[in-house]
Amino acid sequence: MRKLALLVLACPLLFLANRASAQRGDILVGASTLLSPSPVAGVLNFQQPAEKNGTYVSIGGDVVGFAKHRHLGINFETAWRTKKAVYPYNGETYRPVFTDVNALFQSRLGPKVVLDLFAGVGVASTRFYIPPSNSCGIAAGGCVNYTNSNHFMEDLGAGVRYYPWRHIFVRPEIHYYHIQNNVEFHSPNVFRAGASIGYTIGAK
Helix, strand or coil: CHHHHHHHHHHHHHHHHHCCCCCEEEEEEEEEEEECCCCCCCCCCCCCCCCCEEEEEEEEEEEEEECCEEEEEEEEEEEEECCCEECCCCCCEEEEEEEEEEEEEEEEEECCEEEEEEEEEEEEEEEEECCCCCCCCCCCCCCCCEEEEEEEEEEEEEEEEEEEECCEEEEEEEEEEEECCCCCCCCCEEEEEEEEEEEEECCC
16 A cells, blocks of 8 residues: 555656656645445445444645646545544444545636646545454464455545645545445445645746
C-alpha cells in the first residue's frame, strides 16, 4: 500500500518535470470518512453491512495544463482506512483501499479560490482478515490470514480549494464511488467526504 501511495505521487510529478514549461501540479494529503446507505432495519434474512464510517487517509497528486487546455489535467489518488473495521456475523475484520485516476477540470472562482471537478475509474480493494486459528501456527508451517477482494469502480468528485498562503491550499471535497459487484457490502454506492491540504508546484 505504501508503494502504491508513492507511485501515486511520483507519476504526476515526473510528468510535470518533463513538461515544466506547460504544466502545473499539486501534491495533496487528506482525511475523510465514508457514507453509504444502510440495510433496512427489522429484516430477518442476512444483509451485508453498510460500507461507511471510519477515518481514511488519502494521498494524491495532479498535473493540469495540456497544450492550450490550461483548465484540464489528470489526477491520481489513493485512500485507505486507518484502522480495521469489524465485519459482522463471522468475526473477520477488514480494511478498504480506494485507488483512482481521473480527468480533472479546474476553474478559478476568485483570487484565492479554485474549483476542482474530476471523473474517472479505479479499483476498490478490500482486505479481509480471518480470525486467528490454532491451525495457523509455526508447527503447521504458518498460513495466510487474509484475503483480498478487488472491484472495478467509477469515480466522480468535486472540491473547492482555498489558498490562505502562497502555494499552500485547503480543499473540502466529496467523492462518489460506484463499485461494480460490491457484494461484500450493502450498496455499490459509496461517498467519501473530507478535506485535503495541498501544495501547488508552478503558477497557481
